[in-house]
Amino acid sequence: MLLNPLLTATLVLPLLSLAKQHPLPLSTDYASSFEAAQENAPHIFNALHSSMRQWGSSLKHNGLSFFPASIPADTYLYHGTHDNKPETGMEWLAFEIEHAEAFARAWGPPPKRPGKPPPGDGPRRNELRDEERIANHFGPPENSGKPGYLHIYQTTRKLSKILYIDGMSAGKTKLGTLDSTDMVLRNKTGNDPPWGEYERAEELCELGTKWDIEGFIRLEAGFELILCNFTNGLEFKSARRRPKQDPNQFEYMRAVAARYQGITAGRVEVDYSSMVSAFFYPINLTNPNPKRAELPRLVSSEVGGVRHIQEDLEIVLESSQRFSNERIDWQGVVDMIVTRYSDRLQYMVLETTTQEEIQATVSTLLSLYVDFDDPKIPLANTICTYHYLNSTQPTTSADHLIHSAIATVSEKICSTLFEVRRLIEEESPAVETAKLEMKDLIAYLDWSTWLECGKCAYDEVCYVAVWPWGTIEDHFHPSCKNSSLDFGRDRQSYWGSY
Ligand SMILES: *[C@@H]1O[C@H](CO)[C@@H](O)[C@H](O)[C@H]1NC(C)=O
Ligand SMILES: *[C@@H]1O[C@H](CO)[C@@H](O)[C@H](O)[C@H]1NC(C)=O
Numbered sequence: 001m002l003l004n005p006l007l008t009a010t011l012v013l014p015l016l017s018l019a020k021q022h023p024l025p026l027s028t029d030y031a032s033s034f035e036a037a038q039e040n041a042p043h044i045f046n047a048l049h050s051s052m053r054q055w056g057s058s059l060k061h062n063g064l065s066f067f068p069a070s071i072p073a074d075t076y077l078y079h080g081t082h083d084n085k086p087e088t089g090m091e092w093l094a095f096e097i098e099h100a101e102a103f104a105r106a107w108g109p110p111p112k113r114p115g116k117p118p119p120g121d122g123p124r125r126n127e128l129r130d131e132e133r134i135a136n137h138f139g140p141p142e143n144s145g146k147p148g149y150l151h152i153y154q155t156t157r158k159l160s161k162i163l164y165i166d167g168m169s170a171g172k173t174k175l176g177t178l179d180s181t182d183m184v185l186r187n188k189t190g191n192d193p194p195w196g197e198y199e200r201a202e203e204l205c206e207l208g209t210k211w212d213i214e215g216f217i218r219l220e221a222g223f224e225l226i227l228c229n230f231t232n233g234l235e236f237k238s239a240r241r242r243p244k245q246d247p248n249q250f251e252y253m254r255a256v257a258a259r260y261q262g263i264t265a266g267r268v269e270v271d272y273s274s275m276v277s278a279f280f281y282p283i284n285l286t287n288p289n290p291k292r293a294e295l296p297r298l299v300s301s302e303v304g305g306v307r308h309i310q311e312d313l314e315i316v317l318e319s320s321q322r323f324s325n326e327r328i329d330w331q332g333v334v335d336m337i338v339t340r341y342s343d344r345l346q347y348m349v350l351e352t353t354t355q356e357e358i359q360a361t362v363s364t365l366l367s368l369y370v371d372f373d374d375p376k377i378p379l380a381n382t383i384c385t386y387h388y389l390n391s392t393q394p395t396t397s398a399d400h401l402i403h404s405a406i407a408t409v410s411e412k413i414c415s416t417l418f419e420v421r422r423l424i425e426e427e428s429p430a431v432e433t434a435k436l437e438m439k440d441l442i443a444y445l446d447w448s449t450w451l452e453c454g455k456c457a458y459d460e461v462c463y464v465a466v467w468p469w470g471t472i473e474d475h476f477h478p479s480c481k482n483s484s485l486d487f488g489r490d491r492q493s494y495w496g497s498y
């Protein structure tokens with residue numbers, strides 16, 4: 001459904017620019033399209049809003065988008081392990097100290113699991129990595145290790161060939177957090193066991209060799225980097241022995257919460273103009289679990305569609321503008337829209353909000369777009385729709401698709417509010433109808449801002465389910481919690497649920 005002529009006007013551009021980027025013949029059945037971008041507009045909008053933010057990425061944990069990214073020179077990155085020898089090959093790095101501290105232990109033999117061989121020299125490392133993670137996050141006390149070392153590394157140059165996999169992409173779950181990695185990057189079915197982290201990372205780095213990617217940014221309780229070659233672009237600074245006592249998990253959660261709104265200090269720069277998202281494609285993103293319809297998945301997608309995403313991603317990485325300054329700060333555009341409407345929409349639908357209050361708020365929001373000498377609402381609606389978009393100059397295929405998605409969302413906001421304005425200014429104002437219209441809009445937008453806790457007390461953190469922690473309640477109703485919180489098994493029920 002096309003919403004207005006301006007949306008149609010941009011329709012032909014991306015296909016042309018994609019054709020220009022792509023010399024090879026591609027089956028067009030599953031090619032990215034404006035129709036798909038408009039259909040999935042709120043998902044695209046929210047993916048941009050949540051990009052490199054722990055908050056929205058925890059709630060909308062099935063990310064289906066990829067972004068080329070870079071990490072500036074001189075950035076500190078942290079690594080926790082059992083010994084003090086500098087890493088040389090592929091390994092994990094955390095952006096937060098507390099995250100790496102959790103791994104800075106000497107692990108005992110992994111707990112026996114049926115069908116698993118005892119750890120030997122070869123696969124041992126492989127298993128240790130998984131067991132480390134299990135032990136670290138899910139660990140029964142007997143599995144707790146002796147203190148290890150916290151390594152600090154510093155980038156010696158800009159790591160400019162990084163691929164950011166959005167959502168809770170390091171969450172080892174069957175909910176769909178691994179769909180984009182395992183299905184698009186690893187050719188898996190999406191129904192494989194979520195573990196096998198070492199193998200996953202090795203395969204990603206093999207692909208990296210082909211696609212010219214030096215590392216992968218993912219998210220769990222904290223952002224992390226799988227870096228494919230520690231001796232290239234990284235300097236080992238120190239490795240210091242950890243104390244006897246285990247790191248404090250409440251303080252780890254505090255560190256996680258400190259990145260809800262972003263990674264800070266420009267430590268990761270994202271090339272939004274080279275976004276490759278499953279939401280751009282005419283494929284079936286329905287979650288086969290009807291209880292989680294709000295979470296998109298790739299498991300119902302047509303194989304040809306997934307292939308198409310894969311091929312486009314390869315092309316984008318080859319020809320991406322990841323080194324140019326011309327990319328558009330799409331997250332900034334989305335932020336401008338969210339900050340203007342987010343609180344006000346919720347305010348207007350409160351039971352206690354009166355007709356006069358809605359009128360005043362809507363007037364604040366819309367009067368800019370109306371010429372009161374000649375109030376033409378369709379024109380005002382168009383001006384409203386493009387207000388935050390007209391400062392952008394789309395160039396890449398992704399730019400055009402994103403532009404179209406944001407315009408779709410923006411048009412929905414503007415047209416709903418103009419309708420509310422009409423309802424509220426009628427002779428007998430239809431306040432309840434107006435509120436229902438806005439509630440529909442709120443459901444359509446599904447912004448993660450509406451689940452924020454607000455400022456918690458100093459002895460509390462705003463607690464949302466972040467893999468591997470969180471109950472079902474924590475996911476659907478995040479709230480401020482103090483350090484009496486139990487971080488044991490009971491706090492992990494969400495991710496193994498459904
Ligand atoms: C996935 O499949 C494609 C097409 O068959 C192939 O080119 C690619 O190398 C495969 N990737 C991996 C990681 O196996
Ligand atoms: C890692 O990078 C170093 C320095 O550029 C290089 O000598 C080495 O061959 C690389 N290792 C691998 C496995 O590519």
Ligand SMILES: *[C@@H]1O[C@H](CO)[C@@H](O)[C@H](O)[C@H]1NC(C)=O
Nearest residue numbers: 284285286287288289299300
């Ligand atoms: C999309 O996938 C869902 C879940 O697997 C399935 O029920 C539905 O029929 C599919 N839709 C189409 C159009 O194939």
Ligand SMILES: *[C@@H]1O[C@H](CO)[C@@H](O)[C@H](O)[C@H]1NC(C)=O
Nearest residue numbers: 006009382383386387389390
């Ligand atoms: C915004 O962009 C649209 C579509 O490109 C254009 O038609 C319109 O005139 C612009 N509006 C303003 C206020 O600049």
Ligand SMILES: *[C@@H]1O[C@H](CO)[C@@H](O)[C@H](O)[C@H]1NC(C)=O
Nearest residue numbers: 459460480481482483484485
């Ligand atoms: C922490 O929160 C719990 C549950 O709200 C409360 O019962 C307890 O008194 C609080 N503890 C501290 C130390 O404030």
